[in-house]
Amino acid sequence: MNNIFKSVLFILIAALILAIPAFADDFTPDLNKISIEASKDKGGFDTEIAADFGIPIPKLNEMRTKFGMKDGDIYMACELGKQTNKPIDDVINQYQKNKSKGWGFIAKEMGIKPGSPEFKALKLKAKGKHAKMKEKGKGKGKPEGGKGKKK
Numbered sequence: 001m002n003n004i005f006k007s008v009l010f011i012l013i014a015a016l017i018l019a020i021p022a023f024a025d026d027f028t029p030d031l032n033k034i035s036i037e038a039s040k041d042k043g044g045f046d047t048e049i050a051a052d053f054g055i056p057i058p059k060l061n062e063m064r065t066k067f068g069m070k071d072g073d074i075y076m077a078c079e080l081g082k083q084t085n086k087p088i089d090d091v092i093n094q095y096q097k098n099k100s101k102g103w104g105f106i107a108k109e110m111g112i113k114p115g116s117p118e119f120k121a122l123k124l125k126a127k128g129k130h131a132k133m134k135e136k137g138k139g140k141g142k143p144e145g146g147k148g149k150k151k
Contacts, residue, residue, distance in 0.1 A: 027103040030126040031072025037133035038071035045071060045133075053078040055088055067092055072126075076103050079125055083118060084110045 038045035046057050055078055063069045069077065069092075077091045080103070084091075094106045103122075104114060112118045 027076060027123065027126055030123075030130050031070070031076055031103070033130040034072035034075050034126070034133060035070040037130060038075075042071075049075065049078055053082055053088075059088065063092065067096060069095065073099075073103075075129060076122075076126065079122060079129075080107055080110060080112075083122060084112065086110065 046060050049055060049060060050057050060074055063074050063077065064071075073095065077088060077095060080086075081088045081091045091106075091110065094109050098106050098109060104119075107119060107122060108114060112122065
């Protein structure tokens, strides 16, 4: 009986350990939010990404049309290239090969280990980018005086 309990406990612990990386590197929610915010001001997003990462706007358009990248993916590719000090084309190649495995896997393939300070920085930057974009978009399209009748 004692051996059965130990075996079950071992299997549960192993399953938990194996499941942690799958959840720990899930960038998808933040990248989807970035894409939603970017869709509100595509020109502003492109201008900001071009300025922040030195990627020409035609290259950003190519990433969308030729490689099917969403704006959140474009942001992550640029951030990952910057962090790993690799050209954007290297990141795009990894994305093309491994997009079904997610950005955590792509980061790992490019030398950033899950759980490392660099990996955590990628996650924080994605969250921060979304928050910054959301804050920047507040108030767009609303009249200065708020709601109500003009006097």
